[in-house]
Amino acid sequence: MKSDDPLLKILACPIDKGPLTLLASEDALYNPRLKRRYPIVDGIPQLLPTSGEPDSE
Template structure:
């Protein structure tokens, strides 16, 4: 998945239904909830249970 992928325009967080940001390490990130969702073999894992919290001290840098 790339930053200009049109799929990113329709993907949403499974918890708050807000937009997600593509991270450099190949994950989707919700900055409002500070949760990261993995992308496995090109498929976003967007189940509420597949997200992992991002610690406050760990910076989440978006791929722009």
């Protein structure tokens, strides 16, 4: 997934329904409000509430 992909404008966090940020270096989507990462596997965002990983920072 690239940062200019139109899909990024419609993807939302499955928990708070807010926008997500692409972390291209980690191939993941990030929710800064909840500090959770959602992996992108084979180009498909894994947006299940249980697939989100807490940010370690």
